[in-house]
Amino acid sequence: MPPFGVLPALVVSLTAAVWLMDGAARGDPRLWRTLLPCALVGWAWGFGYLTAGLWWLGSAFLVEADEFAWALPLGVVGLPAVLALFFGAGFAAARLLWSSGAGRICGFAVGISAxxxxxxxxxxxxxxxxxxxxxxxxxxxxxxxxxxxxxGLTLIAVLVCAAPATLATEGGALRRFGPTALAALALGGLMLFGAYRVPAGSEATVPGVRLRLVQPNLPQDAKFRPENRADIVDRYIELSQRPPEAGGVLPTHIIWPESAFPFLIQRDPGSLAKVGGALQSGQHLITGAARAEEPLPGERLRFFNAIMTIEPPNRISDTYDKVHLVPFGEYLPAPLDALLRAIGLRQFVSIPGGFSAGSRAGQRILEVPGLPPAAATICYEAIFPGAVVPAGTAGSAARPGLILNVTNDAWFGDTPGPRQHLAQARLRAVEEGLPLVRDANTGISAVIDAYGRVTASLPLDKEAVLDADLPTRIEPAPLYARFGDWPFLAMLMAALLCALGAWRRA
Incomplete structure (x- = not known):
């Protein structure tokens, strides 16, 4: 995983996992007596994998260390320990399909991918x-x-990277070397398909659109202090009004990151007028901002993590409320909410009662004059495949023209976290055939075309602006954008049939 991206590491670890499963499966002729050992192997494998990949979450516990440092082990060790249960279940499911030959690789891939x-x-x-x-x-x-x-990539990755486990299989050369050779051919086929699909030149751009991504690089401990409100607004305005490079075009759309303000701009007419007044005629601002919704009688004030579009002189023209909130970061899960608050705990974001989730029916296109319809995502909403574009729009006239992602990775500093976040958001562009525009408080901000090519970017921990054109979307929409996980499920069934066939012959 980023920032290293060493694919052979997965070959070594998955091959070893298959051999460990071989040993656990031979431990007792009774199937039910080997399920638990295999599940423990899977849990241990998953715990190591997830701890190595998610240790950087501990940085968030140190932003307000006086309040959250004690809980750091819960994020760094506790979360991987819980998530590793999925790997334990996957290894146990693979044990049900285990055989002695290459077929066990299919069963292994089915269990882990599911x-x-x-x-x-x-x-x-x-x-x-x-x-x-x-x-x-x-x-x-x-x-x-x-x-x-x-x-689907997960199923392929496990099949390819676990195939060398058959090199230790007893039998002829075909039985031993065939699966690894087939895996190498499959990997080569994927490379050839990719080389064929990616055009040699740059992608066309949307006429009349010039983006400016503002990366203020605000430290997390200062970003949410209300006493800094005037300085923060002035900083954003100064960056937004910087003249373009020599020969550059004035931006038509300015983008600020998630939770740009340490206050509710909708309830601060002076700041809203100041921000709107800083826009030139024809310019539009897209910004992350917390917003409040007036409660009904007897209800508490509800807060939302939102994206707002602002037009001069002081008009909020459209809003999107984040649907997929971060548990314990933006809210406390309902079963534990009352208990945790009773002992004095709260979510990381210092909002009374935490954020409320937007309506899933409201997970919609953001309409901004002069810009193609934008599929709005906030922070880690961009890591969910098949969920960044409203359902039913892929093959219709309502299909968006871009994925817009505003985020704040300042919680995690200069760690693998922001780099992993960017890589996962980038994959959504390829899946959906849409360009991705990603604006992050401390970086990495980037414009990525519909093939996953980074056309412009800003490095981590740098205050700067990024002026860029908007690439066009791919027509027609890719297969995944139209059918979601159905192709993956078809592949999973095919691998399951192969595993069952090998199991019956064993």
């Missing part, structure tokens, strides 16, 4: 560093996501 799909959907879902991302970083290898999505 477990990864469940990890991405159950209990709000957390598909961070799904195994398919090992193939989702190389530009050519990642192109297959347009057909089968992240979970």
């Amino acid at each position: 477990a990864e799909w469940l990890r991405g959907h159950l209990f709000t879902g957390f598909p961070w560093n799904t195994l398919g991302m090992a193939l989702g970083q190389n530009l050519w290898l990642t192109q297959s996501a347009c057909l089968v999505g992240l979970y």
Whole structure:
């Protein structure tokens, strides 16, 4: 996974996992007596994998260390320990399909891929560093996501990377070397498909659109202090009004990151007028901002993590409320909410009662004059395959022209976290055939075309603006954009049939 992206590491670890499963499966002739050992192997494998990939979450606990440092082990060790249960279940399911030959690789891939799909959907879902991302970083290898999505890449990654386990199989050369050779050919085929699909030249751009991504690089401990409100607004305005480079075009659309203000701009007419007044005629601002909704009698004030569009002189013209909130970061899960608050705990974001989720029916296109319809996502909403574009729009006239992602990765500093976040958001562009515009407080901000090519970007931890054109979308929409995970499920069934056939012959 980023920032390293060493694919052979997955070959070594998955090959070893198959051999460990071989040993556990031979431990007792009674199937039910070997399920628990195999599940423990899977849990241990998953715990190591997830801890190595998610340790950087501990940085968020140190932003307000006086309040949250004590809980750091819960994020760094506790979360991987819980998520590793999915791997344990996947290894146990693979044991039910285990055989002595190459067929066990198919059973292994079925168990793990199904477990990864469940990890991405159950209990709000957390598909961070799904195994398919090992193939989702190389530009050519990642192109297959347009057909089968992240979970299809996961099935392929496990099949390919676990195949060398058969090199230790007893029997003839074909039995020993055939699966590895087939895996190498499959990997080569993916590369050839990607090389064929990615055009040699740059993608066309949308006429009349010039984007300016503002990356203020505000430290997280200062970003949400209300006493800094005037300085923060002035900083955003100064960056937004910087003249373009020599020969450059004045931006038509200015983008600010998630939660740009340490206050509710909708309730501050002076600041709203100041921001709107700083826009030139024809310019539009798209910004992340918390917003409040007036309560009905007897209800508490509800807060939303939102994207707002602002037009001069002081008009908020459209709003999107974040649907997929971060548990414990933006809210406390309902079963634990009352208990945790009773002992004095709260979510990381210091909002009374936490954020409320927007309506799923409201997960819609953001309409901004002069800009193609934008599929709005906030922060880690961009890591969920098949969920960044409103359902039913892929093959219709309502299909968006871009994915817009505003985020704030300042919580995690200069760690693998922001780089992993960018890689996963980039894969959504390939799956949906849409350009991605990503504006992050501390970086990495980028404009990415519909093939996953980064056309412009700003590095991590740099205050700067990025002026860029908007690439066009791919027509027609890719297979995955139209059919979602159905191609993956078809692949999963095919692998299951292969595993069952080998199991019956064993």
